[in-house]
Amino acid sequence: MKLRIRLAKQHTARFFSHLDIQRTLERTLRRAALPLAYSQGFNPHPRMSFASALATGASSEGEFIDVDLTDDVAPAEFVARANRCTPPGLTFVDAREVPAKGDSLFSLVDTAAYRLTLSAASVAVVADAVAAFLAQDVIEVAKEGKRGTRLVNIREQVYDLAVEGSLPEPGGARVVVNLRAVLQSGSQGSLKPETLAEGLAQVSPAFADTVLVGTHRLMIYRREPRTGALQEPWDL
């Protein structure tokens, strides 16, 4: 059977790289003695597939993996057993059975929702930058690629952007602002939160001294291009 699993990565676990997460999950599931299906060959690995990589240092409550099992395990039991064997900061949130022959998670998702934490001079600085950003059709940012630097229109990679709340920064004149961002994230292209911040500073110079202090991924989706409707991995 195949289970689709939602994971959270918080606290110290946000410093795990994508490869660290893979290795750590493999060991976690082994410790939990869950009936993992292994790949063939000299160096067998549990058959697990990952939706998309997350930058080292970012936290998340919307990581997804698919795991192949040789025996049936109730999803709730799987989550409970796995959670007894995870290192601190890594949590199995939910699991559901999916068709064994479905497409790979990686090919299915193309969008991610983030909560970005900014240290800004004021809420207005961020709100103005967001409004200016959304008002334009083309915002080009230089992106370094394998074949040199090229300009990319990041405006079309941003599906939603909104200030969600703020609070005064302890002991300072600045404020901490939470920004909800829905960005392209998949095999067809991804927009990094850092690049988004560059774009905001480009359309609104007052934004320039704003610092991105935290990136938290809320969920990943498949986006319907015509309607903009977002589907969670469970429904794919």
Next chain:
Amino acid sequence: MNDLVAKIQAVLPQVAKPARYTGGEWNAIVKDHTQVDLTVAWTFPDSYEVGMSHLGSLIMYHQINRRADACCERAYAPWPDMEAKMREHNIPLFTMETWTPVGGFDIIAFPLLYELTYTNLFTCLDLAGVPLRSADRTEAHPLVIAGGPCVFNCEPLAPFLDVAVLGDGEFVIHEILDAYKQWKEAGRASRRELLRRLAGITGCYVPAFYEPSYRPDGTIEKYIVTDSAAPAVVHRATVDDLDAIDFPTAPVVPNIDIVFDRAQVEVFRGCTRGCRFCHAGMVTRPVRERSPEKVQQLAREVVRNTGYSELSLVSLSTADYTDVANTVRKLSAEMTCAGVNVTLPSTRVDAFSVQIADAVQQVNRSSVTLAPEGGSARIRRVINKTVSDRDIRDAFKAAFTAGYKAIKLYFMIGLPTETDDDLRAIAEKGHWALEIAEEILGRQEARNVRITISVSTFTPKAHTPFQFEPQVGIEETQRRQWVVKRACKDRRIEFKGHHSESSLIEVLHSVGDRRVSAALLRAWELGARFDGWTDQFRYERWVQACVDVGVDIKYYAARRKGYGEVFAWDHLFAGVTKEWLIDDHMRAMAETEVADCRWENCDVCGACMAFGVQPVLKPAKEGSL
């Protein structure tokens, strides 16, 4: 405290591999400091990836933490990027488990595995806010102790260590903790009193209680014991039965990739093959095996508790383990279906070993690694590496028959009595391998074979028969490397030479005395960090440091030492007597081999008699397997 957490969290995103510093690993032991009497900061003077691979540290972490009255937390030398951030933001060295400043612990313990980590010890102490010199520490400062193979000549570090602990740590650590606890409960009266108590424990060396004097020619005249509590000669602590000691079956599992990222079970301690350059083989005698039943039981537990997909059976030469074939076969059969591979860390140079390694090695089937150490049969007799030309050919045959297409060969150059013929014989082994490959695989297939010849430079180590020998020096090392390289006449043979400059600085540490301590400190002040890493090591820095403090590198590295000389480590007894080392050095010059006392006659090296132990070989019990 919360302030510190905030500061650490702020710098973590700005450094490479932040998970090196965060802790939060599976099986890490977090205790409430208010509920224990003693705290120990186990501080590895190298990167997290290296320190976490060290089995001895896992063993000691377990030994200390299994006490209800003590807690042991880990710290590692911060990489230079992190060190800079810590200094910029006033962050002290902190532990992985609870992010507690190391300077607040009762004891700071440094494992010293190789010489070129010494400067990192200064970084750690300095970042912890602990005075570098033992003499400057007060009752309020932590006790600074060190262990591991390097402490058998820790004189270059003598002014900085309160106590050096010689030998097996499993029992002696508890004696140290008990003594410390008594001293602490009695009100931490006088630091000297604590050191006096510790000096009375077998295995504990308190450098402050020993005073060297020197002759006009620079050699050591004598060592005077300055405190009645200290013995004239400090004996090594020795565990006689591995089955009777606790082994960590739930070791800390790293979250990031480390050097030896696998489950480890120690199958025996010590080695009596008697290679004359080998420090480990002289200071860990005799061989003490763990029983196959115990090894297998521990292996199952470690794999279950860690989730590792690889299990390594470790020792100084695992192919020499009495029950190796059986144990490996049994564990391998049992674990393969669960996706776990069994591996041996090193392969002896003969067909048997290659076949055993091949039977289990499913991870890296691409190459097999062999260490004949000496090119010619003559030089192998000099160094007592008792491997025949026939063994080498058989090992090659076994490797190619098993389907390997690449062989890595390790050799040493700059060995005593070495001639250019011996050097050319190194390259010749590469050509032998190719000839055998062509015989077994055919000319066509053999075109894809790759032979790597790695050559390191002989470095004299204290307590070995070659402690009297000089190192050949930088230019001569380079010339000898060139001789070998030029004799490798096939493009399928790749030659790799080891850095001659770092080998030279290594000698300064390995056979240095107390006067060298000034050079170590000066090199650190000039910026020396992570000297074991070729990308961090700067030779000029060391040359400058030695000039600044008046230490002559050549005196330590290039001088042949006399049999009658007093050495800086003569008062530290590792088990092998100086008389035996002299005898064995003379045999080396006569190209005479000595047999392994595990299987042949005792050669009376002194270890068993001194420590009341015997070689312990443990074949499997009848019907138990």
